[in-house]
Amino acid sequence: MKKTIRKYALILRGEKILVALSGGKDSTAVLYILQKYYSKSHTIQALIIDEGVKGYREKAIASAINNCKKWKIKHTIVSFDKEFGITNDELMPVLEQNKKLGGTCAFCGTLRRNIMNKYAKKMNVDKLVTGHNLDDEVQSFVMNVFNNDFDRMKRMGATAGIIEHIGFVKRIKPLYETPEKEIIAYCAYNNLNHYGEECCPYSWTAKRNEFREMLNNFEVRFPGTEYSILRFGEQLKKELKLNKNKNIKNENTLHPCKQCSEPTEKKYCKTCELIDKIKNEKKNIKERSKNIKKNEKVNYPALKYGASNVC
Numbered sequence: 001m002k003k004t005i006r007k008y009a010l011i012l013r014g015e016k017i018l019v020a021l022s023g024g025k026d027s028t029a030v031l032y033i034l035q036k037y038y039s040k041s042h043t044i045q046a047l048i049i050d051e052g053v054k055g056y057r058e059k060a061i062a063s064a065i066n067n068c069k070k071w072k073i074k075h076t077i078v079s080f081d082k083e084f085g086i087t088n089d090e091l092m093p094v095l096e097q098n099k100k101l102g103g104t105c106a107f108c109g110t111l112r113r114n115i116m117n118k119y120a121k122k123m124n125v126d127k128l129v130t131g132h133n134l135d136d137e138v139q140s141f142v143m144n145v146f147n148n149d150f151d152r153m154k155r156m157g158a159t160a161g162i163i164e165h166i167g168f169v170k171r172i173k174p175l176y177e178t179p180e181k182e183i184i185a186y187c188a189y190n191n192l193n194h195y196g197e198e199c200c201p202y203s204w205t206a207k208r209n210e211f212r213e214m215l216n217n218f219e220v221r222f223p224g225t226e227y228s229i230l231r232f233g234e235q236l237k238k239e240l241k242l243n244k245n246k247n248i249k250n251e252n253t254l255h256p257c258k259q260c261s262e263p264t265e266k267k268y269c270k271t272c273e274l275i276d277k278i279k280n281e282k283k284n285i286k287e288r289s290k291n292i293k294k295n296e297k298v299n300y301p302a303l304k305y306g307a308s309n310v311c
């Protein structure tokens with residue numbers, strides 16, 4: 001991780017760092033390494049986001065808080081409920097009723113990025129650290145190829161995003177080149193307490209699981225596949241000159257969202273648009289349910305526990 005930080009100049013001397021801490025192995029390992037090797041020359045804080053998933057999130061948050069206390073890291077907890085007036089548990093039935101709105105993970109990711117950026121600015125930090133590892137990055141790359149999503153592909157890398165703007169705090173991924181297996185081994189070797197008993201109950205809805213399985217199979221049969229994909233992506237960006245400077249001009253097209261003040265190209269940012277859609281859909285469901293016969297039940301799908309974390 002230290003090598004990756006140096007190679008991509010992810011953290012500069014004296015910078016204030018905010019770690020997005022979920023309580024899982026990746027963000028716990030990042031926070032542990034940062035507090036161990038960087039806390040003398042950097043201010044390190046943690047941001048814990050409560051997405052509102054009953055029976056799962058509380059345990060991971062408790063683990064995150066314990067580690068912060070143990071390592072004397074100042075932490076802030078922010079919930080979807082307080083920020084947006086909706087939880088993931090409330091989102092799921094609404095999305096099930098209208099599949100066109102997208103999946104829970106897509107919503108959850110957008111809402112989390114909004115909170116991370118907003119709070120990173122409030123806390124006046126220089127960099128926002130996430131626990132994305134090599135496996136996550138490679139899965140995202142292949143997913144973008146399969147989805148023909150070139151715009152998303154452009155935003156990938158050890159530093160997320162391509163637009164440099166005062167309204168965006170740089171999101172960095174120190175575990176960008178570290179395989180998931182090594183992180184698991186590192187946590188075990190250093191006795192790091194993290195939450196890993198079960199996955200978010202909505203992770204089974206994510207398409208990413210299919211890609212994870214496929215890439216894991218390739219990695220087992222052809223070791224080094226994931227590194228090759230990562231390097232291929234980097235080479236592609238270099239060849240196509242998809243560097244950040246080329247996109248600085250975009251900053252002029254950004255302005256504060258009319259509702260939450262986050263930078264956006266439109267009148268309202270993506271988060272506010274999504275929240276608005278969900279609130280409207282909730283109203284529609286209420287209207288529709290009035291017309292459903294009294295004893296006719298709406299069957300929401302049973303929640304299953306997924307195979308692994310997709311955050």
Ligand code: SF4
Nearest residue numbers: 105108200202203311
């Ligand atoms: Fe959110 Fe992760 Fe759960 Fe998906 S799996 S809903 S991204 S917490």
